[in-house]
Amino acid sequence: MCSPTGEKTQNCKGEDAINEQQAEPFPWRLGAMDAHCHVTDTMPSVARIANMKARVLTIMATRSQDQALVSSVAARQTIRSRADIDATPVESSDKIVPSFGWHPWFSHQFYNDTAGKPTFDSSAENVAEEKARHYAEVLTPxxxxxxxxxLPVPRPLSSFIAETRSRLDENxxxxxxxxxxxxxxxxxxxxxxxEEPERDQNLTPGGREGRLLSPYHVKVPHQVQILEAQLRLAGELGRAVSVHGVQAHGVLFDALASLWKGHEKEVISRRKQRLVAEGAEDFSSSDEDSDDGFPRKQDRANNKPYKPKPFPPRVCLHSFSGPPQMMKQYLSPAIPVRIYFSFSMVVNLSSAGLESKFVDVIKACPDDLLLVESDLHTAGDEMDQVLEKMYRKVCGIKGWALTEGLQRIRKNYEDFIFG
Ligand SMILES: [Zn+2]
Structure with missing residues (x-):
């Protein structure tokens, strides 16, 4: 039922398909991919990954306490290439694609020493004074x-970027x-x-863990600086990124757009496309992005040439919660970045009221840019269950049989990770 009154609305077109496929067993053997999760937040759950039905988990790092954990889990169970996924069965315990980054919730812990005048002087004698100056500048009120x-003594952003670069070089x-x-x-x-000694020792420190919230926010321009430095690194190394945006769709779009400004793709008119087709002249090239004039470098995961750019090649807007109009803004053919949209039960369907909005967004999402994620912090059965639920929802709305949906989303996922 799509409306509270039970009336059939335009949004209910997928309803019959949903009912039909609910009865079908879930085809795990085709490979269900989780585009975004946080299993290193509950380290004892990591042992359960090997027995999970999902084929790939993309594990995010977010703060100082989880970078090395994500590295160590990936070192044991990583996926090294697209061929790895194809060559091994769904039961393989090699299920991990790691992701290293710094979440906006922790962005105040850095001072930006990469541009302008830093908010913290590491050579100053009075560290407490410098620390107070930094936090007064980046927090509000x-x-x-x-x-x-x-709060911790802030770290230089450049040191985190260097650390992340070496983690990416390793994987x-x-x-x-x-x-x-x-x-x-x-x-x-x-x-x-x-209170602290009584906290749950199974949880990786640094998260909220039920603590009350203070009135303090990190100022948006500071969050943007931390984001942009990481997006630039992704552009330099040709890596995909997983992006969080809450009540910030406009600012996020502007931050991304500022990086690709001047690199927009020329949009070829239909008429010109027709002329090209008629003249049978092939303007395309087997090389990736051969028309943008960047020097080439080897992309190790794909064995393809990659040219460093000031923006990442592929972006996933995780648990995308914007309206369809915002999605359209990201789909402009002039944007030189492939932008994917990922959906989770825990965010996108966390309340009954979100269902009708969700149906519209899934319908608006291009078939080849859609991803599914759990966004959970614990590995195991529950993670498999929320993934299955979301795959079923999406397939129902799109009118895809489960086999078709899983194959499509798996291909989308592999294209997102490997290019
Ligand atoms: Zn997340």
């Missing part, structure tokens, strides 16, 4: 002295993520006395 005292398939912009979040309050 002005933080209290107690709150500043609870030729790794992505950059989770990165992005979030206007809605507020920093959690410091742990109150005696």
């Amino acid at each position: 002005a933080p209290s002295a107690d709150f500043i005292a609870s 030729p398939v790794a992505l950059i993520g989770e990165i992005g912009i979030d206007k809605a979040f507020r920093l959690p309050q410091e742990w109150s006395q005696g």
Whole structure:
């Protein structure tokens, strides 16, 4: 039922298909891909990955505490190439595509030493004073002295970029993520006395863990700087990125667009396309992006030449929650980046009210740019279950049989990761 009254609306076209495929067993053997999750937030659950039915989990790093964890999990169970996925059965325990990035919720922990005047001077004698200056500049409203005292001494952004570059060098398939912009979040309050030793030891530190929220936000221009530095690294190395955007669709689009400005693709008119077809002259090339004039470099995962660019080649807008009009903005043929849209039960269908909006967005999403994700923080059966639910939902709305849907989304996923 798509409307609360049960009336058939235009949005219900996929309803019959949904009913039909609900009864079908789920074809796990075709390979269900999870485009975005956080299993290293619950390290004891990682042992369950080998027994999961999903074929690939794309594990995001977000903050200081999880970068090395994602690296170590990937070192044991990584996927090294597209051929790896094809060559091994769904039961393979090699299921991991790692992703390294710094989430906007933690962006205040960096000072930007890559451009302009830094908000923190590492050579200054009075570290506490510099720390207060940094947090006063990047947080809003002005933080209290107690709150500043609870925050770490900020790190230079350049050191994180260097660290991420070497992690990406080690793993030729790794992505950059989770990165992005979030206007809605507020920093959690410091742990109150005696509370921290009682926290759940199974959880990787650094997350919110039920703490109350403070009134403090990270100023958007600071979030944009941290995001852009990571997008540039992805562009330089030719890696895909996984992006988070909450109440920030306009700012996020502008941040991405500022990087590809001047590199927009020439949009060939229908008439010109027809003339080309009639003249049988082939303007295309077997080389990727051969028309944009960048020097070439080897793309190790694909064994294809890759030319460094100021923007990433492929972007996934994870748990995309914008309206269809916003999706259209990203689909302009002039944009030189392939932009994918990924959907999760936990965000996109977290309330009954979101269902009708979701149907419209799935219908508007091009078939070849659609991805599915769990966005869960624990590996295991529940992750398989939410993935299955979302695959079934999407297939129902698109009118795809499950076999067709899984094959399509698997191809989309592989194109997103490997290019
Ligand atoms: Zn996430």
